[in-house]
Amino acid sequence: MGGFDARQLLRWGLRHGLMRGLLLRRARTGDVGARMIFDETLRDDPYPSYEELRARGRIVVTGLARMTVDHDVCTAVLRSPHFGTAVRSPNELARPVKLAMRLAEGGPLDPADPPSMLAVDPPDHTRYRKLVTRAFSARRIAALGGRVAEIADELLDDMAAKAPTGTVDLVADYASLLPATVIAEMLGAPVEMRRQFLQWGAGVALSLDPGLTYRDYRRAERDLAALQGWMVGHLERVRRSPADDILSALVSVHDDERLTDEELLSIASLLLAAGFETTVNLLGNGVALLLEHPSQLAALRTGAASWAGATEEVLRFDSPVQRTARLAKCDTEAAGEPVAAGQLVVLALGGANRDPAVFADPQRFDVTRTDADRHIAFSQGLHYCLGAGLARMEGEIGLRALFERFPDLALAGPPHRRPTRLLRGFDAMPVTLGTPAHV
Numbered sequence: 001m002g003g004f005d006a007r008q009l010l011r012w013g014l015r016h017g018l019m020r021g022l023l024l025r026r027a028r029t030g031d032v033g034a035r036m037i038f039d040e041t042l043r044d045d046p047y048p049s050y051e052e053l054r055a056r057g058r059i060v061v062t063g064l065a066r067m068t069v070d071h072d073v074c075t076a077v078l079r080s081p082h083f084g085t086a087v088r089s090p091n092e093l094a095r096p097v098k099l100a101m102r103l104a105e106g107g108p109l110d111p112a113d114p115p116s117m118l119a120v121d122p123p124d125h126t127r128y129r130k131l132v133t134r135a136f137s138a139r140r141i142a143a144l145g146g147r148v149a150e151i152a153d154e155l156l157d158d159m160a161a162k163a164p165t166g167t168v169d170l171v172a173d174y175a176s177l178l179p180a181t182v183i184a185e186m187l188g189a190p191v192e193m194r195r196q197f198l199q200w201g202a203g204v205a206l207s208l209d210p211g212l213t214y215r216d217y218r219r220a221e222r223d224l225a226a227l228q229g230w231m232v233g234h235l236e237r238v239r240r241s242p243a244d245d246i247l248s249a250l251v252s253v254h255d256d257e258r259l260t261d262e263e264l265l266s267i268a269s270l271l272l273a274a275g276f277e278t279t280v281n282l283l284g285n286g287v288a289l290l291l292e293h294p295s296q297l298a299a300l301r302t303g304a305a306s307w308a309g310a311t312e313e314v315l316r317f318d319s320p321v322q323r324t325a326r327l328a329k330c331d332t333e334a335a336g337e338p339v340a341a342g343q344l345v346v347l348a349l350g351g352a353n354r355d356p357a358v359f360a361d362p363q364r365f366d367v368t369r370t371d372a373d374r375h376i377a378f379s380q381g382l383h384y385c386l387g388a389g390l391a392r393m394e395g396e397i398g399l400r401a402l403f404e405r406f407p408d409l410a411l412a413g414p415p416h417r418r419p420t421r422l423l424r425g426f427d428a429m430p431v432t433l434g435t436p437a438h439v
Contacts, residue, residue, distance in 0.1 A: 010104040012217040015112075019064065020211035026063055033062030033346070037211050037421060044417050046322065046424075047363070050351030059337050065325065065344035068337075069351030071358045071376065076334040077345055078380035083326035083334075084121040085383075086344055087114060108224035111270055112208055115263045118270070118383070125382060128267055131253055132386065135186065135246045141389040144182070148394055151181050152401040160405075160436055167412040170429040175283035176276065178398050182390070183275030187268075188245035189234065197272060198280075200227040204273040208422045224269075231269050246271065275387060278378075281320035281418075281425025282311070282395045287402065288415055288426065289314060289365055296367045297403065310367040311395040315353075316375035317365045322350040322424045324379060349376055350424065408434025 026034035032049050036042045042049050050069045053060050058070040068074055077083050114120050117128050134140070155174050162168060180194040180201075189197070203223020206216055235251055242248040247268055254264040290297045290310075299305040325346045328339045339345060353375045354362040366372075378385035385391070403409065415429035 007104050007106050008218065008221060009214065010100060011107050011221075012212070012214050014100055014104060015110070016210070016212040016217055017214070020213070023063055023211050031062055033060075033065075033067050037063070037209075043419070043421055046348075046350060047354065050348055050354065053348070053351065054355070058335070059339070059345065063346075065346050066339070067346040067348060069348045069355065070335070071352040071355035071374075072335040073337055074347045074349065074352040074376055075380050077326050077339075077347060078324075078376070078383070080332065080334060080381075082329050082332035083339075083345070084329050085119050086325040086327045087112075087119045107221055108228050109262060109266050109269070110207060110224070111204055111266075111273070115260075115266045116270060117267065117386075122382065128263070129382075129386065131250060131259075132246060132267065132271065135249075136386050136390060138389055141393055144186075144390070145393060145397065147185070148178070148182055148397050149401065152178055152398055153405075155181075156401060156405045156436075159433060163433060167430045167432055170287060170431045171280070171284050171415075171426050172428070174402065175287070175398070175426075175429070176280045178283065179276035179279035179391075179394050182394060183272060186245065186275070187247050187272055188238065188243050189247075189272065197227075198276065199223070200230075201273040201277060202418075202427075203227075204269075205277055205418075205420050205423050209420055227273065228265055228269050231265060231272070235264065235268060275390075277423060278320045278385065278387065279391045279394045279398075281423060282314060282391060283398050284415070284426040284429060285318040285320065285424070286311070286314040286395060286399050287409075287429065287431075288411075289318060290399070290403065291409070291411055293365050296365060299367055300400075300403070301407075305367040307396045307400040308392075309369070309372060311392055311399065312372035312375065313365065313367050313369050314395065314399075315377040315392075316359070316369075316372045317353070318424065319350040319353050319375070319377040320423060320425055321377060321379075323348050323422055324383075349379070352376055405436050406433045407437050408432075410434065 023034045023037055027038050032052055036046055036049055053067060054069045058073050059066050059068045112119055115124065117125060155177055159168050159173050162173070176198050177194060180198050181191055184191045184194055184197065200223045203220045204227065206212070207220035207224060212220065235247065238247050239251050242251065250259065250264055250268060253259050300307060300310055323346055325344055328341050328343045330341045332339055356362050358374060359371065378388040410432050412430040412432045415426045418425050418427040
């Protein structure tokens with residue numbers, strides 16, 4: 001994608017450039033919502049800003065939208081049929097914008113635009129979700145537990161052999177590879193390509209942030225195009241040699257003409273990237289929190305707390321997905337708060353999960369907390385995370401296996417936060433393993 005690309009520049013302007021300019025102006029006025037997009041300090045620790053918003057009201061006008069950190073308001077909006085995904089129908093757009101969008105056509109499918117499952121409402125969302133729900137049923141996820149444990153042990157063996165006395169990057173060699181291996185096997189994708197999938201996935205994750213620079217947008221489009229180009233070829237291979245996996249089932253549905261080419265490619269690509277993104281962040285955040293709070297780790301080792309409960313507390317305390325947004329389809333209300341038709345409401349899930357009206361002493365990380373599972377880290381309603389059960393299981397098994405194998409695990413330097421705002425996690429975490437408890 002080298003050289004000047006006028007259509008790409010126009011796509012960036014429509015999707016990010018105009019918004020970026022407006023948000024930068026708001027940020028210079030001190031607007032906290034806009035500052036959270038650009039200020040790296042607030043990216044690294046957004047939680048004080050959430051409390052600033054909470055003090056101002058249940059729904060606050062900020063940036064280019066309204067924003068809420070209220071748990072009840074977030075839940076009501078996510079569950080309400082009067083709110084939809086934050087994508088306006090082309091019919092609602094001004095004629096010059098429609099013309100510009102036609103001129104800008106030609107890039108890869110964007111996960112924030114239709115036909116992505118992230119960006120459509122019923123009936124299309126219902127149709128897409130029905131096609132893949134069975135693969136993520138509680139029964140099928142439970143059956144994967146043994147295999148997830150095997151993969152975790154294999155990765156821990158590799159780490160021990162790689163760095164018996166030195167440092168290792170826990171994100172690169174464990175937290176990312178565990179979920180990437182699992183989803184590759186579930187989709188019938190080549191496991192040996194998992195690091196490449198992770199690289200492409202980083203671009204997919206970046207594309208979800210608002211107000212990207214043109215440089216970041218080019219990087220995101222490059223990774224999206226590469227992932228989708230590979231997926232087109234892989235789907236052809238699946239067609240020639242189908243197996244008992246999700247992608248083979250989707251190809252069959254496509255060939256029965258119940259999915260268009262774009263729908264098939266969008267669903268398949270999203271399943272691959274989303275299949276590891278949340279869990280990479282969950283595992284990295286969990287390791288960092290447990291090393292920062294040794295008394296909590298001790299409670300897990302003595303049996304005073306469960307790893308399942310600890311996983312829920314990590315999801316609550318430092319949510320892998322920090323925000324989402326919904327658009328009001330009509331004049332409505334959310335938990336008693338009025339919202340006018342056409343208003344965009346940004347739902348700060350990370351802030352809602354520290355709402356003192358729901359969680360006692362919410363700023364305290366506590367793996368013995370009995371109501372941690374009231375968090376909304378996986379959203380709510382129609383768009384509740386399809387892979388929530390899988391992510392929970394991978395988090396529980398992955399954290400337990402790591403700390404049982406390496407009881408002396410310690411940070412060897414400060415972990416590095418990934419640059420994304422919507423997704424919160426680490427992209428590097430140097431650690432020393434210490435003496436393994438068993439081989």
